[in-house]
């Protein structure tokens with residue numbers, strides 16, 4: 001560790017002095033933090049230290065085209081952690097090397113936002129298993145070449161976390177972990193410029209709590225209390241909590257809601273410079289104690305705000321960040337049968353620092369948030385609101401669309417917030433009545449996956465999409481969930497479909513794509529990407545290096561693209577000379593020259 005300390009400790013000290021240097025006892029606090037890091041490093045198991053060394057020597061290990069992610073809720077995928085372990089062979093069959101299990105730490109009793117209201121960072125949720133089960137799972141996954149990714153919900157804790165309970169009981173130090181205001185004066189001032197994440201189910205950003213004698217900042221649900229990162233104790237507690245989990249073998253942390261960590265009056269309190277300094281300080285800590293660990297930013301923010309979460313070669317931040325604009329643009333393109341906004345997104349996507357990458361995906365447990373696309377949807381003088389609201393309506397099935405989704409958090413049909421639904425339901429598989437409709441829906445599903453797999457990113461499949469699982473409407477019968485249509489896309493794993501997966505067209509076609517991706521180094525996350533502007537509006541053409549071309553037809557009409565020279569279709573081996581003509585919603589991966 002001493003070599004790493006020499007490199008990263010000065011960075012850490014500078015960042016922390018910038019954030020907390022003005023506090024009384026700063027030096028003593030920093031001394032204690034450094035001692036905790038030392039102790040956590042000493043406690044790090046030998047096997048993990050070996051992994052640290054290996055990855056520190058090859059810091060771009062996660063950029064390979066052989067990396068593939070899979071994301072699932074523990075309870076839906078395996079029932080509990082042991083059930084997840086039993087599915088490892090299935091993950092291996094698909095070539096998965098990274099498994100993101102949605103929150104599995106002890107969650108608030110009662111409603112808890114699908115586990116995103118954490119009441120202990122040190123214990124597994126009893127309904128999902130024990131800490132020993134988690135240790136066993138990380139060990140088994142590692143042996144299978146799969147890194148476990150866990151959410152680390154660092155913006156807030158549940159209102160029954162020990163800190164919240166102590167604060168309610170009058171403990172001043174615990175109260176200082178939160179942002180509490182005695183009356184509405186400050187909340188009202190902040191509210192003037194704050195947005196709303198859940199305007200329908202959880203309006204406003206503050207909750208009145210009698211036991212706290214005032215208003216507590218809660219960006220999300222009222223039982224999720226934002227942490228006060230202006231308090232150095234919060235930073236230190238969270239940093240060591242993360243490292244304790246890392247010592248259990250968690251290799252990737254999905255840093256939840258990173259955009260919200262720092263509040264500033266007169267702003268929307270998102271993407272503040274201090275939020276980035278906090279993330280950079282966490283990165284320095286990981287670089288010192290556990291360099292085998294990756295940090296992944298969940299910041300669902302406009303494209304122009306995204307790159308900062310990956311830092312720069314000089315100021316390292318997270319290793320991975322969700323490219324939510326690319327994801328949303330894929331769905332927008334399908335609904336509009338035009339790639340114009342997506343091309344804007346790609347143009348606005350800069351080259352990344354070394355050993356950093358985007359995370360690409362088609363669906364996840366959250367909504368497709370349209371607001372991240374405002375700038376791109378406005379390009380060329382368009383009315384962004386009208387355009388995004390149209391997409392949101394499209395995915396509810398309005399205007400004869402094939403989709404069967406729901407709008408999220410918006411009762412106003414002319415406003416766009418988000419759209420929910422499983423991918424298969426959104427692309428039309430659920431409503432398809434003929435073989436032709438089914439075939440087209442299947443193509444749309446593969447098209448979006450083809451984009452995620454060929455863009456140059458770490459692609460993550462969402463549980464059930466590989467089996468074309470459809471919406472789950474059971475949430476409507478659960479009063480605590482009925483208002484939150486994100487539950488549409490949180491079904492239980494369908495064992496029946498899984499048993500018959502070899503007959504499943506989606507599963508088989510996706511496996512062919514995955515296999516082709518693994519074969520082509522041009523599809524590695526860090527291999528060069530060029531947007532080809534000579535494709536028709538309905539088509540996206542991406543070159544990966546000089547020898548690989550991905551063509552994607554987002555329109556319901558055939559589209560052609562003129563080719564220079566001879567190319568081979570990577571999926572069916574056909575030779576193309578002169579032009580590629582793609583059927584409605586089809587995609588093609590081409591390799592220059594004739595296959596050997």
Ligand code: GLC
Pocket residue numbers: 113116117153220224256257298365366
């Ligand atoms: C993230 C999660 C989302 C959750 C929110 C609050 O955005 O993805 O599901 O509701 O954070 O924790």
